[in-house]
Amino acid sequence: VMNKNVQELFRVSMTYGVQTHQDILRDTYLGQYTSISLMVCVAAIAVVFLSFMIEQVLNPIQELSRAVKKIEQEDFDIPDLPVGIDDEIGQLNYGFNQMKKRMSSVIHELKEKQILSEKVHEQELRIMNHEKMLEKARLSLLQSQINPHFLYNTLENIRYMCRLEPETAERMVFSLSK
Numbered sequence: 001v002m003n004k005n006v007q008e009l010f011r012v013s014m015t016y017g018v019q020t021h022q023d024i025l026r027d028t029y030l031g032q033y034t035s036i037s038l039m040v041c042v043a044a045i046a047v048v049f050l051s052f053m054i055e056q057v058l059n060p061i062q063e064l065s066r067a068v069k070k071i072e073q074e075d076f077d078i079p080d081l082p083v084g085i086d087d088e089i090g091q092l093n094y095g096f097n098q099m100k101k102r103m104s105s106v107i108h109e110l111k112e113k114q115i116l117s118e119k120v121h122e123q124e125l126r127i128m129n130h131e132k133m134l135e136k137a138r139l140s141l142l143q144s145q146i147n148p149h150f151l152y153n154t155l156e157n158i159r160y161m162c163r164l165e166p167e168t169a170e171r172m173v174f175s176l177s178k
Contacts, residue, residue: 060089064096076104 063081070078078100081093154176161169 064092071100076100
């Protein structure tokens with residue numbers, strides 16, 4: 001009887017042990033499946049979050065970077081960056097757009113001032129040339145007035161010297177002819 005009880009106990013223990021082992025295996029597989037499913041879900045959420053970050057943060061920053069390079073090359077004809085929602089990227093884009101407009105305006109004004117300055121400089125050069133020519137004309141007029149007067153006075157002096165000192169008069173005529 002005891003042997004039968006031991007066998008029955010062994011059979012129950014084995015049945016219970018096998019059942020427990022099967023339950024543990026099932027729970028282990030369920031845990032692995034749940035873990036893998038959870039990891040796949042987390043990976044999918046990470047991919048979605050990453051694509052959102054790329055779309056909302058990285059792409060606008062790259063677009064801003066390209067626009068800055070265009071401005072660096074003095075290309076102010078690029079379209080304004082989208083301001084969108086009132087976040088940091090939107091504020092950066094708004095500030096960049098305003099800076100681009102101001103820089104374009106200042107550069108345009110500087111170019112206009114340079115053109116006007118060049119025109120004024122050319123005008124001043126023309127005036128200086130006209131003043132030079134006018135001065136030359138005045139000098140020529142003065143010379144033309146002085147030459148006959150000088151010649152008349154010199155001849156009068158020579159005529160007077162001919163009476164007083166003929167040798168001196170001769171030297172004066174020689175000097176005048178030179």
